[in-house]
Amino acid sequence: MAQQAYMTETDNQGSGHEPRGTRIRRLMSRLANRLFAGGRDGRGIWRRGMVLTALAVLVGLIMLLHAQVPNTIGNSGSLIETFLPWLGVSVPVLLVLALVRRSATALIAVLFPAIVWLNLFGGLLGDKAGTGGDLTVATHNVNADNPDPAGTARDVAASGADVVALEELKTSAVPVYEKALASTYRYHSVQGTVGLWSKYPMTGVRAVDIQLGWTRAMRATVTTPEGQVAVYVAHMPSVRVKMEAGFTARQRDKSADALGEAIADEKLTKVVLLGDLNGTMNDRALNGVTSQMRSTQGAAGSGFGFSWPASFPMARIDQILVKGIEPESSWTLPETGSDHLPVAARVSVDTSS
Template identity: 55%
Template sequence: MGKTGGGGSARWSWGRGRVLGSAAVLTALLLVFHSAVPDTPAHLGSLLETFLPWLGLAVPVLLVGGLLRRSYTALCALLLPAVAWSALFGGLLLPGGSDDGDLTVVQHNVSDVNPDPAGTARALRATGADLIAMEELMPAAIPVYQEVLGADYPYHATQGTVGLWSAYPLSDVRKTDIKPQGIAYGWDRGMRATARTPHGDVAVYVAHLPSVRMGATGFRAAWRNESATLLGEALAAEPLDRVILLGDLNSTLDDRGLSPVTSRMTRPDTDAAFSWPAKLPLARIDQILTRSAAVTHLWSLPATGSDHLPVAAHVTF
């Protein structure tokens, strides 16, 4: 009666499950002290922070292990990562924020190989957003987007491969130079414009930071980080109080590589809104950040012809 198959004891024990308990403690430490993980030379810290919420998957795995081992030690230790994850990311499980806002904005990397730009434009127009930002705009596709969006968004501006369509007048449109050294001339992925909204002038930035890659030498993010520093400097120098940043920043907001940007802006405190990859979204690398304003609701939209999902937000001043 007191034994199970395989020679294991049916009784719960404090002596078993020490490896599981150690794994639980390590998971909690990585969640809480992720900034202590070195970021050079392979940018492992950035890699960890890019997918930090997914460390929560360790909790149910370790829970099953602790139950199978009948280990008090494992289950008690499991409280540490469970509490840490809940404190950091529990808000992602709560219902969405307010549906009210002064502006509705949309951010979308439309993909340079999008097979249906007209369909993508119609999907973005259907949102009724006040501002629509796009990245990976190819010259041949710009007239297609303009044809679909022009009636509802009579004001638009493009710079290189980024663009902005607006229901309100745009002025002081100019390039924002975020090109890292070492990238060839002609790489042009940043712009700034003033939108004259009913709530006052708003500086709107559209940016597409360089991609990151996994390689033999680790997580390659140096160009992305350099570009983020340049974007952060532009935001710091912006004279208008109200700022909206719309862009494909090629990482999540927990990634320390984006700190030159995130330290100068207010990050949304609501909703996961994962945007990439479109077929199985694992992270939100398409961002909507504000200054002297708040994102009250953030959500991802249905897939278009891009490998990213569009992301929309209500912004309140």
């Protein structure tokens, strides 16, 4: 009787051994049934998760068509573009929710924002840094309320940069920075709240009018061993997120246009822009500048290179942009007493080889 019962249960004429492939297929079938079988409400895997599906499509469309989001209400378009990479965080969240909901439709829909994000930012995930270059530049918004300006100056100089731009220089702190950097940089100039320090001779130094009423941008010709470079330093006006007005950046946008015009009128063919632009390369408001120049981080960096806020960087608003010069590597420097991280880049001024 026991033998007969066993033969009946196994249904394989008493062999007692089920092929391994059959067991695996049966386990996979059970798993699929548990994940996707219709519930008590009678809806199957294709009808569940319609809200998740809609959210996935919406996120994908926002990333794909971000340039079409209007700025008429609270500069919402620029706000989205400032933090655009972070929309990618929604992809794994939506994926997990789709699995929990057991929705095949939502799972497929999540592919849409995932593909769009990878198309936009996938190139930043790898390390594109090279080993060449004949000039190292750095920029740092040092923060007017920096408790240790001397230490911050030494930290930036330790990067080995040949040319250093500093922004948000408080008048009372300027002598501290000048003293701390004097032994490393023979040449320097401070214009308003921005300054430039160089190991190589500087000529043609002047303030650049970015329509603020006071000086927050400058230009100088730096004569490197490989030739002359026009170096611009700029600190764009801050943007604000206000409950009653949304993302307010009108003055920043006006200043960015003025800076773009100044760079377009530059006579030298080799140009470097260093500074806190208070905007990312995705922000349409900076098109007057970014349409002319390349980001060293985007061309030769590793990762996103977020620089602000220093305690938990979420956006790269401190920029090194070049024109007529080849980026070789780009990186962020260690945290200082500022709320921004310094950023640096190695570039090739001599592009003939």
